[in-house]
Amino acid sequence: MTGIHRRGALLAAPALIGAFSGRAHAQAWPARQVRIVVGFAAGGANDIMARLLAAKLGERIPGSTFVVENRPGAGTLLAAEHVARQPADGYTYLFASSSTLITLLVNRSTGLDPTQAFSAVSMAQSSPLLLVSRSDFPARTLPQVIEMAKQRQGRLTISHPGSGGVNHLSLVMLMQQVGIELTMVPYNGNHPSLTALVRGDVELASDSLFATRALIEAGTIRPIAITSAERSPTYPDVPTFAETVPGYDVTFWGGIMAPRGVPEPILDRLSQELDAILRQPDVAERVRSFGATPVGGTREHYAKVIQEDWARWGEVVRASGIKPD
Numbered sequence: 001m002t003g004i005h006r007r008g009a010l011l012a013a014p015a016l017i018g019a020f021s022g023r024a025h026a027q028a029w030p031a032r033q034v035r036i037v038v039g040f041a042a043g044g045a046n047d048i049m050a051r052l053l054a055a056k057l058g059e060r061i062p063g064s065t066f067v068v069e070n071r072p073g074a075g076t077l078l079a080a081e082h083v084a085r086q087p088a089d090g091y092t093y094l095f096a097s098s099s100t101l102i103t104l105l106v107n108r109s110t111g112l113d114p115t116q117a118f119s120a121v122s123m124a125q126s127s128p129l130l131l132v133s134r135s136d137f138p139a140r141t142l143p144q145v146i147e148m149a150k151q152r153q154g155r156l157t158i159s160h161p162g163s164g165g166v167n168h169l170s171l172v173m174l175m176q177q178v179g180i181e182l183t184m185v186p187y188n189g190n191h192p193s194l195t196a197l198v199r200g201d202v203e204l205a206s207d208s209l210f211a212t213r214a215l216i217e218a219g220t221i222r223p224i225a226i227t228s229a230e231r232s233p234t235y236p237d238v239p240t241f242a243e244t245v246p247g248y249d250v251t252f253w254g255g256i257m258a259p260r261g262v263p264e265p266i267l268d269r270l271s272q273e274l275d276a277i278l279r280q281p282d283v284a285e286r287v288r289s290f291g292a293t294p295v296g297g298t299r300e301h302y303a304k305v306i307q308e309d310w311a312r313w314g315e316v317v318r319a320s321g322i323k324p325d
Contacts, residue, residue, distance in 0.1 A: 029090050029266050033065045036256065037083050038095045039076025043291050044190070045210040046254050049124055050095040050121050052286060053256070056277040057231065057270075068095075075103035075164045081110060084117045088261030090270075099165040101209060101309050105317045106164040107324050115310055116260065120303035121267055122274035123255035127292035128228035129170055130212050130238070132221045142225040142244045145204070146178055154181035158204040161195040162186055164322065167206045169313055170227055170250040172320045176246050197221060207293025208252060209234055226253065234291045253295070255302055263298045271299045 015089055036054055040046045047070060054066035071079040076099055083094040094100075096114070104112050131142065135243040139145045149156045159166040165184040171184055185202050189192040190211035198220055205212075205221075209232065215221045216235075224240045227250040255275065256272040258267060275284055278296035287294040 013070065014022070029269070030061065030064045032091065033067060034090070035067055035069050035092045036071050036095050037071055037079045037221055039071060039073075039079030039097075039100065041071050041072045041189070045127070045292065046095060046097055046209060048290070049254055049287070049292075050252060052283065053274060053277060056280070056283060057273060060273055064211060066184045073160060074107075077103045077110065080114075082206055084112055084259055086259050086287055088259045088263075090258070090262050090266040092143075092259065093270075094118065094252060094257045095124075095286065096257045097166070098252050098313075099162075099307060100167050102166060102197065102304065102313050102317070103164050103312050106312070109324075112145060113308050113310075114257070115303075118257040119260055119262060119267055120299050120306055121256040121258055122271050122278075123253055123276065123295040123297060123302040123305060124278065125255075125287050125292040126251045126253040126295055127209055127290075128226045128232055128251050129167060130209060130226055130235075131206055131224045131241075132197065132212055132216070133202060135219060135222050137222070140222070140224065142239065142241060145224060146180055148246070149180040149182055149295070155183060155202070157183045157184045157185055157202040158206060159187055159202040160206045161190045161193045161211075161255065162188060164324070166250065166252050167208075169316055169322075170264055172322070173250065173316050174241070174245065174248070176247060176316065176319060190277070209302045213291060233288075233292065253305065255295075267299060315321055 036050050038047050038050045048178065050068045054068050057066045071082055078101055080094060083092055086092040101114055102167055104110060104114060139148050158171060160171060171182060175182060187196060192208055193205055194207060194211060194215060196202050212221065216223055221233055224234050226235065226238050226243050227241050227242065229242050229249040275296035278294040284294045
């Protein structure tokens with residue numbers, strides 16, 4: 001071997017050793033219990049989704065145990081900070097959502113940038129939000145609501161399940177785009193927000209398909225418009241916001257992130273397993289049962305969604321001047 005070839009082989013050795021080490025690590029993983037941390041209380045759509053994925057991962061990966069740990073509080077900030085501090089060994093993950101990004105944007109003092117502090121693993125599901133009213137509310141369409149808001153000059157009341165979440169910011173974005181003012185009333189969760197609407201404490205509410213479904217089916221509340229760019233198969237007769245406000249498109253997604261630095265082979269394997277799980281007919285049916293769409297796909301796709309939402313919601317937060325409570 002010539003001197004040049006010998007030096008080249010020596011320079012290449014660390015990279016080869018690292019690659020083999022990463023693959024070996026992925027093959028041995030998981031050697032102990034894996035945690036998926038959820039920043040919401042048990043029983044909500046994100047918690048149900050995380051538990052479904054944890055159970056399926058345990059079935060697909062021989063000898064593995066995946067558990068869900070709920071760490072609600074501060075709009076998922078507590079969960080995000082906790083996971084960001086964990087070792088990058090592949091044994092702790094965050095079930096993040098659109099609201100996680102918004103919470104980090106509003107609370108910039110944490111210094112957490114999800115595009116830098118975490119690695120995208122898999123986007124599990126995506127779901128639109130609904131603008132709903134009581135069944136006796138006089139405005140039945142989004143154009144009528146906008147006209148009423150202009151006439152009321154800021155006195156039209158609307159509840160949402162917490163400041164700094166995607167429900168809140170979706171309303172801020174609507175106000176920015178159509179030039180109206182709404183009196184937004186935050187509540188601590190979906191149930192209190194919708195209870196306020198049913199009681200008549202507020203006139204409108206912004207919430208998820210999952211949270212509103214039972215009340216809509218009972219005829220207690222009525223859907224007015226849906227925030228996704230296209231109509232939902234769950235409510236095909238409900239118009240989109242975009243049919244009145246061109247370009248308006250808001251969805252609430254949930255997915256799994258890892259602390260930055262987890263070996264790539266582990267992330268790739270977990271992403272591939274989750275994509276296969278989300279393609280299973282029983283899983284897809286379960287996800288659609290609460291008004292969401294199973295996504296899966298590549299890590300790169302999910303990372304792109306995170307980057308785009310971080311930029312988009314950042315503009316909304318800066319323009320509105322929203323501060324932490």
